[in-house]
Amino acid sequence: MSTLAISPAQSGDGRALRWLASQEALLSFAIVLIAVLVGLYNPRFLATRNLTDIVLGNAYVAVAAIGMSLVIVSGNIDISVGSLIGVLATISGSLAVAGVPMVLVWLTPLVVGVLVMALQGAVVAYLRIPSIVVTLGMLSILKGGLISVTGGRWITDLPQAFHLADIELFGLLPMPVLIMVTATILAALWMRYSASGRAIYATGGNAEAARLCGVSPRRTVLMVFALHGLFAGIATLLFATQLKVIQSTVPPNLELTVITAAVVGGVSILGGVGTVIGSTLATILIAEIASALVFINVSPYWIHAVQGGLILVTVIADILRRRRRQVGG
Amino acid sequence: MAVLATEIRSSAPRWLIRHETLLAAILAVALAILCVFNENFLTIDNLLNQGRLMTEVGLLALPMTFIIITGGIDLSVGSIVGLCAIILGYSWKNLGFPLPLAVVFAVGVGGVAGFVNGLMITRVRVPPLIMTIATLALYRGLAEGISQARSVRNYPEWFFFLGQGEWLGVPMQLWILLAGIVAAGIVLDRTTFGRTLYAIGHNETAARFSGLPVDRTKLIIYTLSGLAAGVSAWVLVSRVTTTRSDMGTGYELDVIAAVVLGGTSIFGGVGTIWGTVIGLVMIQLLKNGLALTGVKGDATIIVIGAVLIASTLIASSLHGRREVAS
Numbered sequence: 001m002s003t004l005a006i007s008p009a010q011s012g013d014g015r016a017l018r019w020l021a022s023q024e025a026l027l028s029f030a031i032v033l034i035a036v037l038v039g040l041y042n043p044r045f046l047a048t049r050n051l052t053d054i055v056l057g058n059a060y061v062a063v064a065a066i067g068m069s070l071v072i073v074s075g076n077i078d079i080s081v082g083s084l085i086g087v088l089a090t091i092s093g094s095l096a097v098a099g100v101p102m103v104l105v106w107l108t109p110l111v112v113g114v115l116v117m118a119l120q121g122a123v124v125a126y127l128r129i130p131s132i133v134v135t136l137g138m139l140s141i142l143k144g145g146l147i148s149v150t151g152g153r154w155i156t157d158l159p160q161a162f163h164l165a166d167i168e169l170f171g172l173l174p175m176p177v178l179i180m181v182t183a184t185i186l187a188a189l190w191m192r193y194s195a196s197g198r199a200i201y202a203t204g205g206n207a208e209a210a211r212l213c214g215v216s217p218r219r220t221v222l223m224v225f226a227l228h229g230l231f232a233g234i235a236t237l238l239f240a241t242q243l244k245v246i247q248s249t250v251p252p253n254l255e256l257t258v259i260t261a262a263v264v265g266g267v268s269i270l271g272g273v274g275t276v277i278g279s280t281l282a283t284i285l286i287a288e289i290a291s292a293l294v295f296i297n298v299s300p301y302w303i304h305a306v307q308g309g310l311i312l313v314t315v316i317a318d319i320l321r322r323r324r325r326q327v328g329g
Numbered sequence: 330m331a332v333l334a335t336e337i338r339s340s341a342p343r344w345l346i347r348h349e350t351l352l353a354a355i356l357a358v359a360l361a362i363l364c365v366f367n368e369n370f371l372t373i374d375n376l377l378n379q380g381r382l383m384t385e386v387g388l389l390a391l392p393m394t395f396i397i398i399t400g401g402i403d404l405s406v407g408s409i410v411g412l413c414a415i416i417l418g419y420s421w422k423n424l425g426f427p428l429p430l431a432v433v434f435a436v437g438v439g440g441v442a443g444f445v446n447g448l449m450i451t452r453v454r455v456p457p458l459i460m461t462i463a464t465l466a467l468y469r470g471l472a473e474g475i476s477q478a479r480s481v482r483n484y485p486e487w488f489f490f491l492g493q494g495e496w497l498g499v500p501m502q503l504w505i506l507l508a509g510i511v512a513a514g515i516v517l518d519r520t521t522f523g524r525t526l527y528a529i530g531h532n533e534t535a536a537r538f539s540g541l542p543v544d545r546t547k548l549i550i551y552t553l554s555g556l557a558a559g560v561s562a563w564v565l566v567s568r569v570t571t572t573r574s575d576m577g578t579g580y581e582l583d584v585i586a587a588v589v590l591g592g593t594s595i596f597g598g599v600g601t602i603w604g605t606v607i608g609l610v611m612i613q614l615l616k617n618g619l620a621l622t623g624v625k626g627d628a629t630i631i632v633i634g635a636v637l638i639a640s641t642l643i644a645s646s647l648h649g650r651r652e653v654a655s
Contacts, residue, residue, distance in 0.1 A: 077458065077462075079462075123638070123642075127642060127645070128645065129638070129641050129642060129645060130595055130596075132402065132458055132595075133585075133589070133595055133637065133638065133641050134638060136581075136582060136585065136634075136637065137634040137635065137637040137638035137641075138634065138638075139582070139634065140579075140582050140630040140631065140633055140634030140637075141630075141631050141634040141635060143627075143630060144627045144628055144629070144630035144631035144632075144634065145631055147627035148627045148628045148631070253466070253469075256462075256465070256466045259462065260466065269456065269459040270456070299474070299477055301473045301474050301476070301477050301478060302470070302473070302474040303470070304466060304469055304470030304473055304474075305467060305470030305471045305473065305474045306470065307466055307470060308463060308464065308465075308466035308467025308468070308469070308470045308471075309467055309470075311462075311463045311466060311467075312463040312464065312467055315455055315459055315460070315463055316449065316453055316455060319453055319454060319455055320453065323454075
């Protein structure tokens, strides 16, 4: 597989071949393959309702994974995002119940998300504390803060207008899908074609070289974390506004699901490599696998083991592929 | 190698004086405040009971100190605890193992889980952070999958001796922790193996070129971490008398916080077992003190998170200043 991934690129054998060997193509292929195989076993899997549920229910993961991809491409990691989304959902829900105008209800998570992440980004970039320590600390601050402030109470009686995720544009295009696709495309274009987007790859690939080329790695890391906070805010909206009840417990393992999506999507955990189209496709693949397990009568308790196995295999494949490329090149 | 060793020896005492005196001072102040606020705090019963509660995290903190000294990290320890606890209960209840064999099997599975981490880190060169995030998910997932959310209860009476009994008036598990602390302290301070850990943390490439067995050393410490998680799971199950797949969730935070608070640098090359012990005691007393003064359990994890970030900041600023000075 790795020779397939490398040789077309090296020999310049045309774009089509190169695309076929890309992570995005592999993911698309896997998504279709699983749909066909599970569909043959249990045709109910291919019901329109099930397929849309897979995408609708996980659009927020995909949006959060866009931000995570930026962070990982820049050579960092964030394990606080799950707790942050829990906190933002509670803030947004509380404001809605308190009768605050909807625009503010929807904007506040975005602003708070950017502030919290920018703070972490500043500590990582300017005080040079590894992102793992900062976000591990923030994880416990947010998680502990959420439970102590809410006292474990759930937010109920959310006003009808709150449910942004239920809106369907022109009666057929659901909001979460629209936002997921738009955010993915915009982020992909920005990362590929803009100078600030390229700066993320430069910083993650080799921060010292980036600095010598006139890129400020510190400012880039700060910007990446701030943007990650923005995506976390958007993800919160898609997540919270599809719920009837907002629980004060953080969605368990959400940060792991988001990291898995980014890594399975082809973002190299060593930094410098990856696309957000990959992370969005990977989100859909992971959600599809979770749903497929149910349809082939495997207990849903195995889902985290499957996710963990998936992340492990992708990481090892990524590292082996890189190593071979270094030897070959 | 000789130069490296002298460099370490000459820099260590100065650092020791700074960080551990600071810690001891903070600990003394915290103790004083806790005593004033609560008369139940400074009773033998309370303190011994805190020792009981400290053991599971403490056992994990010893190999974690080794790992962080080499510049690595193990985020999967909490999940290994959960996996081992489930294996213990499952192999006894469902596979019909005699209970002592189930314990040995569970600890062995912990060792294998740690060995797998070490193998991928040394052979495939997966960064420790990434490898153990992946196995954090994988091992917890295996625990959930194997247990199917069923808990195991009704262990025989003798099994609870380790977690609830005492010997010479001291909780049973505290003896295990004490033995572990002494052993880890001697290994780190007095053996070639221990010095190798510092050398790897200071400069891995240099350590390799000096002919030190870098990969074998790393493989051993990650395996030790898994074994410690197995023993920790055994102690935990014996103490709480039941097995659930979410056991040990979040332990990695407490463990890393204790080690980092104890002065082991997350950048590698610096740290002592004694520092870790002080860090461990501080966190446990902080938790206990806050609980006794009426603060809920969830608020204490805020404090641990804040302490973790703050102590890294302080350590790195001391570290930076020393670099500038020398």
